[in-house]
Structures are given as structure tokens and as C-alpha cells.
Amino acid sequence: MSHDRSTNGQPLTDREQSLEFLRQMLRIRRFEEKSAELYSAQKIRGFLHLYIGEEAVAVGVAGGLNKDDALVATYREHGHAMVKGMAMNTIMAEMYGKVTGCCRGRGGSMHLFDAEHRLYGGNAIVGGGLPVAVGLALADQLQKNHRVTCCCFGEGAMAEGEFHEALNLAALWHLPVLFVCENNYYAMGTALIRSEAVVDLPSKAASYGVETATVDGMDVIAVAEAAQQAASQVRQNGGPFFLECRTYRFRPHSMFDPELYRSKQEVEGWKQRCPIESLIRRIREKGWIDDSRLGELEGAVAAEIAAAVDYAEQSPWESLEELTRFVYSESEVR
Amino acid sequence: MAEQMRTITYRDAVREGLREALQKDERVFLMGEDVGRYGGCFAASKGLLEEFGPERVRDTPLSESTFTGAGIGAALGGMRPIVEIMTVNFSLLALDQIMNNAATYLHMSGGLFNVPLVIRMATGGGKQLAAQHSHSLEGWYAHIPGIKVLCAATLEDARGMLWGALLDPDPVLLFEPSVLYAMEGELAVDAGAVDIAGARLHHEGRDLTLITYGSCLYKCLDAAEQLEVSGISCDVIDLRSLRPLDEESFFTSVAKTHRALIVDEGWRSGSLAAEISARIMENAFYELDAPVERICSVEVPMPYAKHMEEAALPQVKTIVETARRMIHG
Numbered sequence: 001m002s003h004d005r006s007t008n009g010q011p012l013t014d015r016e017q018s019l020e021f022l023r024q025m026l027r028i029r030r031f032e033e034k035s036a037e038l039y040s041a042q043k044i045r046g047f048l049h050l051y052i053g054e055e056a057v058a059v060g061v062a063g064g065l066n067k068d069d070a071l072v073a074t075y076r077e078h079g080h081a082m083v084k085g086m087a088m089n090t091i092m093a094e095m096y097g098k099v100t101g102c103c104r105g106r107g108g109s110m111h112l113f114d115a116e117h118r119l120y121g122g123n124a125i126v127g128g129g130l131p132v133a134v135g136l137a138l139a140d141q142l143q144k145n146h147r148v149t150c151c152c153f154g155e156g157a158m159a160e161g162e163f164h165e166a167l168n169l170a171a172l173w174h175l176p177v178l179f180v181c182e183n184n185y186y187a188m189g190t191a192l193i194r195s196e197a198v199v200d201l202p203s204k205a206a207s208y209g210v211e212t213a214t215v216d217g218m219d220v221i222a223v224a225e226a227a228q229q230a231a232s233q234v235r236q237n238g239g240p241f242f243l244e245c246r247t248y249r250f251r252p253h254s255m256f257d258p259e260l261y262r263s264k265q266e267v268e269g270w271k272q273r274c275p276i277e278s279l280i281r282r283i284r285e286k287g288w289i290d291d292s293r294l295g296e297l298e299g300a301v302a303a304e305i306a307a308a309v310d311y312a313e314q315s316p317w318e319s320l321e322e323l324t325r326f327v328y329s330e331s332e333v334r
Numbered sequence: 335m336a337e338q339m340r341t342i343t344y345r346d347a348v349r350e351g352l353r354e355a356l357q358k359d360e361r362v363f364l365m366g367e368d369v370g371r372y373g374g375c376f377a378a379s380k381g382l383l384e385e386f387g388p389e390r391v392r393d394t395p396l397s398e399s400t401f402t403g404a405g406i407g408a409a410l411g412g413m414r415p416i417v418e419i420m421t422v423n424f425s426l427l428a429l430d431q432i433m434n435n436a437a438t439y440l441h442m443s444g445g446l447f448n449v450p451l452v453i454r455m456a457t458g459g460g461k462q463l464a465a466q467h468s469h470s471l472e473g474w475y476a477h478i479p480g481i482k483v484l485c486a487a488t489l490e491d492a493r494g495m496l497w498g499a500l501l502d503p504d505p506v507l508l509f510e511p512s513v514l515y516a517m518e519g520e521l522a523v524d525a526g527a528v529d530i531a532g533a534r535l536h537h538e539g540r541d542l543t544l545i546t547y548g549s550c551l552y553k554c555l556d557a558a559e560q561l562e563v564s565g566i567s568c569d570v571i572d573l574r575s576l577r578p579l580d581e582e583s584f585f586t587s588v589a590k591t592h593r594a595l596i597v598d599e600g601w602r603s604g605s606l607a608a609e610i611s612a613r614i615m616e617n618a619f620y621e622l623d624a625p626v627e628r629i630c631s632v633e634v635p636m637p638y639a640k641h642m643e644e645a646a647l648p649q650v651k652t653i654v655e656t657a658r659r660m661i662h663g
Contacts, residue, residue, distance in 0.1 A: 070411075101444070102444070103442060103443050104444030104445070105444070106441055106442055106443070106444045107442045111443070113447060114446070115447065120410060121439070121443070123435070125435075128403070128434055130403070131400040131401075131402070131403020131407065131431060132403050132404075132410070132431075132435060134400060134403065134407060135403060135405060135406055135408040135410070136407040137407070137411075138404055138408045138411070139409075139410070139413045140411060142363070142389065142413060143412060143413070149407075161399065162399050162400055162403070162430075165395070165400035166400050166403075168395060168397065168400075169401065169404065172395065326440050326443075326445040327440070327441055328440070328482075328504050329440065329448045329503035330445075331503065
């Protein structure tokens with residue numbers, strides 16, 4: 001495994017952007033810490049997959065996308081939903097299973113959808129979102145929309161046939177898809193080296209003639225730069241791009257995971273490279289933030305989360321009479 | 335004035351439906367294995383590539399799951415894709431996309447994302463294509479809430495169901511029995527789109543209701559004619575839509591005939607025939623003068639040898655014998 005822990009991250013050049021990335025990562029981190037608490041309190045049920053440790057990927061990648069670009073994500077997508085523009089209220093209410101949730105409580109944590117912000121799920125079948133992303137990009141190509149479809153997936157998805165089919169089709173038809181592999185080195189509990197004969201992931205995409213890059217997924221500035229370059233290349237050339245972000249999940253796979261498959265030392269080692277702490281350190285070095293400003297930032301995030309929890313608590317459940325709605329469309333208008 | 339008729343094959347009727355859809359709506363495109371240069375595995379799309387170009391008639395790699403999923407994505411992105419999968423057996427490679435995505439998105443997203451996608455595929459036996467090209471799995475698909483399942487048995491439906499399916503805002507699976515592509519018959523010159531909802535009564539009688547769909551329709555019609563000669567008259571119902579089922583059609587008929595025989599090319603266990611039988615029992619039990627009976631395919635993977643395949647599939651002789659036994663004991 002190539003854990004590159006030597007870098008201290010890229011130097012910062014843009015104050016506003018750095019502070020905004022910090023704010024976004026903190027929103028995701030604190031939101032999920034609260035979610036874990038609410039899970040223990042049995043307010044949130046089902047599966048809950050936390051993104052803690054990987055925040056730099058979603059925040060950085062979103063930094064490279066335009067507002068009208070589409071995003072297809074996985075079941076570990078709270079962060080993606082937030083950076084795409086969804087309000088915490090609607091995400092929290094969804095996880096509570098309330099009718100005010102983004103999907104009226106039909107989807108839960110693993111299935112966040114948002115038509116306005118072009119978030120096409122929350123897909124909980126590993127690899128299942130890749131063909132859909134290819135189709136969204138095909139629709140854009142046929143309608144001559146100069147938009148990018150960004151498809152995030154874990155390295156585990158690369159063992160699925162759909163990965164290979166989707167990369168081939170996107171390359172063959174020259175479709176504007178930005179494939180983002182969030183390589184956190186474990187497919188649930190199975191290490192990359194135990195599931196792939198070839199662990200050089202970009203080489204698999206390159207074998208379909210797709211351009212690739214690898215970036216330190218613990219450095220939000222590096223991810224944003226790489227995503228920006230990749231997305232603009234997709235936008236200009238029309239064809240797909242594969243970006244590998246090397247990252248790490250600090251928490252268990254879900255809330256039912258005793259973590260027998262990795263050592264405490266390994267986890268601690270990666271925690272030293274926490275994307276949030278690393279960014280704070282660099283911002284402090286620049287003198288762009290002090291304790292009081294950081295406190296304000298944390299305070300604002302905490303208030304936003306408290307309001308989201310309150311919103312979810314106060315929201316009603318959907319009436320049982322609605323159970324069979326949305327199996328088929330209610331309107332015939334196309 | 336009598337309608338002007340012309341002679342046409344089922345295959346050509348399908349092609350007319352495809353052509354009409356491509357002409358009428360810029361958002362419609364066709365994709366699948368060999369739909370373009372080859373002209374379609376059953377020649378249903380022959381000539382359409384030349385007519386509409388490679389953007390709208392798209393040959394795909396042998397990646398059922400991904401081109402079906404791409405159909406879902408393109409539908410979400412504002413297009414009206416027609417995905418062709420060569421046979422229902424191959425569609426199992428795309429089952430994840432059909433079941434976990436196409437059928438669930440609308441409900442899972444709380445009504446945000448409907449998927450206006452049509453998937454066409456060939457189904458059924460009778461061509462000695464053995465155990466990986468001959469099954470009738472449309473009954474499986476009819477199990478899934480969130481999709482609609484159609485089977486075109488007639489030239490009218492081969493010609494007109496596609497446009498009806500494209501008008502639907504949700505995913506529609508349209509099955510074409512492969513044994514019917516070469517069937518020739520009379521079709522109105524101005525035949526066009528048809529309503530995809532509802533069953534159709536093809537033959538009227540008073541003694542027995544034959545409920546069927548797909549290529550078994552013709553076996554039932556043959557049986558009904560033979561039975562007529564011996565004084566047994568039958569209603570023959572072509573279900574057309576397997577999900578949703580037009581149950582009123584067979585409840586109404588059973589209220590008249592008091593006997594029902596279901597002819598279904600799927601396997602018997604857990605079949606569509608079982609579902610129909612259960613619904614009759616639940617809703618029309620006191621109308622019945624005899625137990626509901628079923629003729630299904632024998633529960634074996636489809637054999638290649640002609641005599642074996644014939645023995646595995648429902649046949650006219652069995653329908654006639656069963657009907658006589660049901661009436662006369």
C-alpha cells in the first residue's frame with residue numbers, strides 16, 4: 001500500500017477558498033459526529049456510513065465542479081450532498097425518516113437525492129451508479145449541454161464488472177464523465193491488496209484509453225486543484241477522466257463493524273494526516289485564522305447542526321396512507 | 335367504409351413502431367447490441383441506422399448492465415431511450431439496473447426522479463435455441479413494483495405498444511416473443527399507437543375462460559376453434575399487460591363462464607399463472623364451478639431437440655384435453 005504520509009499538503013494561496021474549504025469540511029465532520037450520536041440514541045436507524053477522514057475528497061471535488069454539473073454518489077454520501085448544496089435540515093430529516101427529508105424518508109442515509117442540485121443518489125449497490133452516470137453524460141452529449149457528470153465510487157467498485165463496462169462505454173462514446181475513485185483502501189473489511197491482483201488503480205482506467213491522475217485525498221487543496229483540472233479537461237474535450245483520491249476512513253465501515261481487519265496503529269497513522277487538522281495548521285501558518293475566528297466558525301457549524309436536529313425532531317412523519325405513492329408517477333405529463 | 339389493410343410481418347410491425355417513435359420525438363434513441371449495422375438480432379431495426387444515423391441508433395458493446403444503466407441515466411437526463419436487450423436470458427446481466435435502479439428511483443427519491451425508459455426484449459421458446467435463449471421470464475419481471483411489463487402478441491401491439499410505452503413516465507419492459515417475428519398477417523394501413531393498459535378479448539364464448547399472453551395466444555385461439563366444433567365455447571383473453579394486470583377482464587369473464595384455464599409459457603412454480611389463479615380464488619371464488627387450472631412450461635431448462643422442446647412448452651393438444659376434462663369431467 002502506498003501510504004504517502006510525507007507531504008504536509010500544498011501551500012495555500014487563496015485565503016477565501018481555504019477558509020471556505022475548512023468550513024465545508026467542518027460542516028461534514030461535525031454533522032457526522034452528531035449523526036453517530038443520534039444513531040446511538042436510536043434517532044437514526046438502518047445503515048449509517050460515516051465519511052469522517054475522507055472529507056477533503058468531496059469538498060475538493062465539488063470545488064472543481066460547476067453548479068449545474070451532475071453528481072452520482074455512493075451510500076457514504078452525506079458529505080457529497082452537503083457540498084452539492086443540500087441543506088442540513090433536509091438531510092437530517094431524511095435520516096430521521098421524516099416527511100420533510102429530501103426523499104420524504106423513503107431513502108434514508110444511503111439514498112439522498114436532490115433534483116434542484118442535480119444529485120442523482122445515494123446508490124447502495126457498489127458500482128451501480130457508474131452506468132447511470134454514463135447515461136446522464138450521454139443525455140448531455142446528445143442535447144449539447146456542456147456539463148460534467150461526476151461519479152464518485154470507492155476502490156471496491158473497481159472489482160465490479162460495471163466499472164469496466166462503464167469506463168469502456170464512456171471512453172468509446174467520448175462522454176463527459178469525471179470518474180472519482182475514493183480509494184480508502186478497504187472494501188468494507190477487505191483490503192485492496194486482498195481483492196485486486198493489480199492495485200495500481202489508474203492503470204485499469206488507462207487501459208480503456210481514459211486519462212488519469214492520482215492525488216493525495218487527505219489534502220483538500222490538492223484535490224480541488226486536481227478536480228478543477230480534470231473537470232475542465234472533461235468540459236473542453238468532452239471525454240471522460242479518472243481521478244484517484246487516496247484517502248482513509250477513520251471510523252468503522254458502518255455502525256456494525258468491530259474493525260477486526262485493520263490495526264489501531266494503521267488507523268492512528270492516518271489520523272495524523274487528518275485533512276481538517278492539516279488545513280487548519282496551514283491556515284494558521286498563514287495567519288489567516290486565530291483561535292477566536294476558528295471558535296466562531298465551529299460555533300456557526302454547531303448552530304447549523306443544532307437547527308437541523310431541531311428541524312428533524314419537530315418534523316412530522318409521512319402519513320401511512322402515502323405508503324404506496326411514488327411506485328408509479330402520478331402525472332402523465334412527460 | 336372498411337379499413338384498408340395490408341399484409342405485414344410482426345418484425346416489420348415492430349420496425350414501423352420504432353421508426354414512428356424516432357420520427358415523432360427527437361429525444362427518442364435506440365441502443366443495444368447489434369441494433370445498427372447488423373440490423374438487429376431479429377432484423378427488427380434493419381435500415382434504421384441508415385435512416386436516423388449513429389447518434390440515434392446506437393450499437394453498444396456486450397455490456398447489458400451498463401447500456402441498460404446508461405438508458406436509465408439518459409432518461410433521467412431528459413432523453414427517451416429505447417434499450418434493446420437481445421433476449422430475456424441476457425437481461426439477467428442487467429437485472430441490477432432494472433430492479434435496483436429503474437424500478438426504485440421514483441419511490442426511493444420520494445417522487446423526485448421518474449425514469450421514462452423503455453426496454454424491449456425477445457422472450458420465449460419454440461425456435462430450438464436451448465436453455466440460454468428460450469425462457470419466458472417476463473413473469474419474474476411482473477413481480478417488481480415500479481416497472482410496467484407488456485407483452486405484444488398481435489401485429490397491432492407489435493406496431494403500437496412502443497409509442498404507448500414511450501408516453502409512460504415510468505420504466506416499461508416490452509416483451510416480443512421471438513417465435514412471432516416471422517408471423518405474417520393483416521394490419522390496418524393506418525395502424526399506430528395503442529393504449530398499453532388493459533387486456534383484450536379475442537374470442538367469445540360461454541363455457542370456459544382461457545387466459546394467456548404472448549405466443550400462447552395463438553395456441554389458445556387454435557384450441558378454442560377445435561373446442562367450438564365439439565360444442566365448448568371459450569373466452570380467450572390476451573393479457574397484454576402483465577403488470578399491472580387487468581384483473582377485471584378475467585373476473586368479468588369468469589363470472590360468465592365459471593371456469594378458468596391459464597396458459598403461461600413460464601414455469602409453473604411461482605408463476606404469473608399462479609398469481610392469476612390466486613386472484614381468481616380471492617375475488618371470484620363463488621363464481622367457480624371447477625378449480626382454476628394452469629398449463630405452463632414443464633419445469634426443465636429448455637432442451638434443444640425439437641420433440642423435447644415441444645413437450646416442454648404448452649401445446650394446443652394439452653389445452654384442448656384439459657378444457658374438455660374441465661367441462662365434462
